[in-house]
Structure formats: structure tokens, C-alpha cells
Amino acid sequence: MNQEFSTLESRLGHQFHDQALLARALVHRSAGSEEGIADNETFEFLGDAVVGLAISNLLMSLFPELDEGDLSRRRAALVNGRQLASLSQDLGLGPWLKLGKGEETSGGREKQSILAAAYEAVLGAIFLDAGFETSQEAVKSHFGPRLEAAETLSEDPKSHLRELAQGLGRAVPVYATTAVSGPDHARHYEVEVSLEGRVLGQGQGPSLKVAEREAAGRAIGRLAGG
Numbered sequence: 001m002n003q004e005f006s007t008l009e010s011r012l013g014h015q016f017h018d019q020a021l022l023a024r025a026l027v028h029r030s031a032g033s034e035e036g037i038a039d040n041e042t043f044e045f046l047g048d049a050v051v052g053l054a055i056s057n058l059l060m061s062l063f064p065e066l067d068e069g070d071l072s073r074r075r076a077a078l079v080n081g082r083q084l085a086s087l088s089q090d091l092g093l094g095p096w097l098k099l100g101k102g103e104e105t106s107g108g109r110e111k112q113s114i115l116a117a118a119y120e121a122v123l124g125a126i127f128l129d130a131g132f133e134t135s136q137e138a139v140k141s142h143f144g145p146r147l148e149a150a151e152t153l154s155e156d157p158k159s160h161l162r163e164l165a166q167g168l169g170r171a172v173p174v175y176a177t178t179a180v181s182g183p184d185h186a187r188h189y190e191v192e193v194s195l196e197g198r199v200l201g202q203g204q205g206p207s208l209k210v211a212e213r214e215a216a217g218r219a220i221g222r223l224a225g226g
Contacts, residue, residue: 030100047124081167084116
């Protein structure tokens with residue numbers, strides 16, 4: 001075993017059979033292009049799917065009574081740039097990253113997008129090294145109490161929709177009132193939320209706040225699921 005990665009492997013809870021996979025997972029594209037070596041972008045692509053599936057499966061096991069909408073909101077509250085970057089910091093991935101000179105001097109080791117991508121890349125590497133069950137156990141260990149706290153994290157769907165959109169590099173969601181009916185003392189509102197011109201969710205309720213929250217909740221499921 002290469003002792004270079006032993007400390008990091010201990011934090012990750014996985015000892016790699018092929019440490020070259022872990023080494024590649026830590027190479028940012030800026031370093032890859034400068035040094036002519038393979039970077040972690042394809043591992044990030046794979047890890048994104050691994051993390052999403054693992055969290056979905058874990059949430060279904062923890063909360064079998066929830067419907068698709070509630071599960072989607074909790075998954076979105078957990079699998080986003082802010083949460084993944086936080087996990088990356090908890091695991092101490094930053095100092096292990098291989099960055100190009102530009103990213104190094106501009107504080108790349110602290111950038112949310114780079115840290116979140118690194119976590120996904122590492123999970124992609126674990127999947128390639130040991131398969132899905134091991135990857136899911138790693139995710140379960142890394143997220144820990146965050147899984148149980150997903151209900152609290154998902155209580156404000158509008159905030160989480162905005163964070164999810166920002167994590168994907170998208171514009172700020174736009175809400176529009178499409179209909180108002182009923183007498184003054186019993187109004188009924190219908191709202192839709194769109195992202196870059198695409199309607200992602202509709203909601204309705206006795207106030208704009210309620211209608212917007214419902215629309216955001218439905219949009220989260222669509223956006224988180226791609």
C-alpha cells in the first residue's frame with residue numbers, strides 16, 4: 001500500500017485496491033491540462049450518479065412512508081454544491097487536490113465548485129474500485145447525521161431550489177402568478193416557477209407563499225432528477 005494516501009483513505013473509510021483511481025480523482029482539470037495527465041472530470045460525472053442513487057436508496061430505507069415529492073426534496077437538500085463541498089471539507093480533501101497554477105493562486109482549494117466536484121470524483125473512484133455497495137456505505141458514513149436532518153434541510157423548498165439551481169450553474173428561479181380567484185376573504189392563487197424560460201413546477205394555495213412553496217417543491221424533483 002502506498003503510504004501517501006493512507007491518512008486520506010482512513011478518513012474516507014475505504015482502502016483502495018487501486019490507488020491510481022484515488023490519485024486521479026484528486027486531479028483538477030487545471031492541473032490535468034498543464035501537466036498532460038488525466039483529470040477527474042469523468043470520475044466526477046460517474047460520482048454524481050453514484051451519490052444521487054446512494055442517497056435516494058438510503059432515504060427510501062430511512063423514510064419508507066414518504067412519497068416521491070418529499071423524497072426528492074430531501075435528496076435535493078442533501079445533494080447540492082453546498083452540502084458536497086461541506087463534506088469535502090470535513091474529509092479534508094482540499095489539501096490533497098492537484099491544481100493548476102492559476103487555481104492554486106486564486107484559492108481553488110477553498111472553492112465550493114471544486115470541492116463539491118472532488119467529492120463526487122472520489123465517490124466515482126470508490127465505485128470503480130469496489131462497486132456500489134461499498135460506495136453506498138461510504139456515502140452513508142460521510143453524510144451521517146445529515147441524512148436524519150434532511151427533513152429540516154428541506155423545510156424551505158424555495159431556498160433549496162435556488163441553491164440547487166446555483167449549484168448547477170443555472171439562473172435564479174422565477175415565480176409568476178398565473179391565476180387568482182375567489183372572494184377577498186378566500187383567495188386562491190396559482191403559481192408557476194421557471195428556470196431559464198422552462199417551467200419546472202406549478203403550485204396553488206390560499207396565499208402566494210403557499211403556492212410558491214408548492215411550486216418550488218415540485219420543481220426540485222424535476223431539477224434534481226435532471
